[in-house]
Amino acid sequence: MSLKRKNPLLNEFDTPFGTIPFSLIHPEHFLPALKERIAEAKESLVIIKDTAEAPTFQNTIEPLERIGRDVHLVSSVFFNLNSAETSEEIQTVAQEFSPILTEYSNDILLDPKLFDRVKTVFEAEKNNPSLTPEQKTLLKKSYKGFVRNGALLGEEEKTKLREIDKKLSQLTLKFGEHVLQETNDYELVIDNEDDMAGLPGFVKEAAAETARHRNHEDKWVFTLEFPSYIPFVTYADNRELRKQMTIAAGSKAFRDNDRNNEEIVRQIVNLRLERAKVLGYRSHADFILEERMAGSAQQVDEFLDELLKKAKPAGERDVAEVADFAKKTDGIDQLQRWDWAYYAEKLKKEKFDINDEILKPYFRLEKVVDGVFEVAQKLYGLTFTANKDIPVYHPDVTAYEVNDANGKHLAVFYADFFPRATKRNGAWMTSFKGQYVENDSEHRPHVSIVCNFTKPTASTPSLLTFNEVTTLFHEFGHALHGMLANGTYETLSGTNVFWDFVELPSQILENWAYEKECLDIFAKHFETDEDIPADLIQKIKDSAVFMEGYQFVRQISFGRLDMAWHNRTEPFEGDVYGYEGSAMEATELLPKVPGTNMSCSFSHIFQGGYSAGYYSYKWAEVLEADAFEHFKEKGIFDKDTAEKFRKNILSAGGSEHPMTLYKRFRGKEPDAEALLRKAGLSN
Known part of the structure; x- marks a missing residue:
């Protein structure tokens, strides 16, 4: 029997819409499949x-754009599972998988003969333009x-680059593994119900469920997973236990054990530099920002500094105000x-008579999902139909087939909503297959x-x-x-856009x-099916900018910390804790917590x-x-505005420079004051 018959990743997928046959794929399949696809x-x-x-474009x-599509499929399945449904076996494979993939990429990008052909086409187009914008x-x-x-380096520098890339691929994986292990291992076990004073019933019920799952019968367990951690530090009257949880969350991968990420942070920062x-x-910042809307580290620093001036007061x-209240x-x-x-x-409850305990009964997950689907239908004509014949990688995952307004198949959509030990914290969107025309x-x-x-x-949805x-x-x-992508080339399609443009489609939808x-x-209401009262909706709107100044500064602090690490021009050999403190000093609004460190678990950047x-x-x-102000002018479900946004932003992907696309939608460049108006910080 041939290798291709034995390894499902090397076969055509005999599944609805060619979806991934997850149940057939095992950790031992990934490395042979990757090596085979790379050889092809x-x-x-x-x-x-x-x-x-x-050499010509055609x-x-x-063909260079098409090459490696099968490699990308194998790697996307692998890395998505490593994030959402990992195992010790997958993590072991990852240590070999990533360097092989990095080496393959470098084999292409450092090939002088291949680059000469690309350069020839590039120079010819400069002298005699003949191509479409895409x-x-x-x-x-x-x-x-x-x-x-x-590609322009000498052989010695190319070799050095290969070595750096291989080390970085291993270190970033190890960084994430440490954070996941630290998150999974921590538990606050409570056996005295008095220690949970202040916690809503839904929080205590979830903690009892976690305790049963973790073999702590007749007790309550809280973890560092967000649905457990956030409610605890928000509602628990027990100040000492809130402190314990806060320190535990802030010291992930910073404690004195074999999962400490301090040295990994140093190595990643220095290798990137x-x-x-x-x-x-x-x-490293100059390298990255060359391919961003911001353009330069100086522009980013000025942008963050200007926001800080407006937001810090x-x-x-x-x-x-909160300190006085406390x-x-x-x-x-x-x-x-x-x-x-x-x-x-x-304080929010006192000022607006609103909190999560009041609101949660109106936000049953299934109803919210149906709601976001209807928003997509009203804006873009999409329909979502659950399809149990589409394989999924975990029983908690639901797969949908997505059709457009004419009933034409548009996409496959997977939804994976609940925490588990095999999944990293947070929330993200990803893709298994991209869109293209061939x-x-x-x-x-x-x-x-x-x-x-x-x-x-058992009793609450x-x-x-x-x-x-x-x-x-x-x-x-x-x-x-991703779903509305409508390009010719996969690497320019969907979310393959400048990194500081990719958050526009996600952040604008929050406004709805x-x-x-x-x-x-x-x-x-999940029990009565009553509509949320109009006065409660008004309270949501009224409280939308509550503590927005604090949240604004907090986000700026993360951006400045990121730039402090990556806009360095000299190697870093110092104290991670002290350096972070200096970088965030101007944005600190609360006393720093000894023994905690953001950098060592800052997975976004490391x-x-x-x-x-x-x-x-x-x-x-x-x-x-700025874009949502345009929707508000016309009505949030205005078909013409939605069509302009779909055509020029969502479907266009990275086919042209993002500012060109934005101005085509909006008719002008964005007004920076729109953000300050939204946040209630405008003068």
């Missing part, structure tokens, strides 16, 4: 390089991809970080959103906090960007969750793709605030 890709590369024909750039973008991206990965310098850049007022309520002399969520929530045949995308919401219990509602809308906005016209669709890019959340907020 290299054979195709030889054909491109050795053709006697003069015989060089387009083709020009692909050509520029292809050429710069080679140059930015060392070394790589940038080998390529001729001043810093409001943040200081927010903290002073003093008046409980005699707290010094507001600490473990007090912030607790007293801010009590030989007049369109290949539609398979996309997924992964979240960590409270699981249903999964009820979301309002923050979780906006999280679902956020990730679904990313998913729409605050609007009565939208909430009336799905916000119904494991994910946000290095020198965390500022992009705020950058995209400027875009989405």
